[in-house]
Amino acid sequence: MMSDMARWLIITGVILVGVGLFLLVAPKIPYLGKLPGNFTWQRGRLTVYVPLGTCLLISVILTLILSLWRR
Numbered sequence: 001m002m003s004d005m006a007r008w009l010i011i012t013g014v015i016l017v018g019v020g021l022f023l024l025v026a027p028k029i030p031y032l033g034k035l036p037g038n039f040t041w042q043r044g045r046l047t048v049y050v051p052l053g054t055c056l057l058i059s060v061i062l063t064l065i066l067s068l069w070r071r
Helices: 002-028 052-070
Strands: 038-043 046-051
Touching (some): 038 052, 046 052
C-alpha cells in the first residue's frame, strides 16, 4: 500500500518537473502561441486569448508520446 503511494508521488513529481521545464523553454520556441487557430479578441481594456491551435498541437504531441510509452 505505501509502495503504491510512493510510486504515485514519484510519478507526480516527475510530471511537475517536466511541466516546469516546458514552461521555462516554451517562450523560446518560435511559433508556439502564434499558430493558426489561436484567436485574440480585443475590445477596450479587455483582451481574450483562445489558443486552440497551440492546444491542439500539444494534445497531438502528448498523445503520441503517451501511446509510445504504453507500448
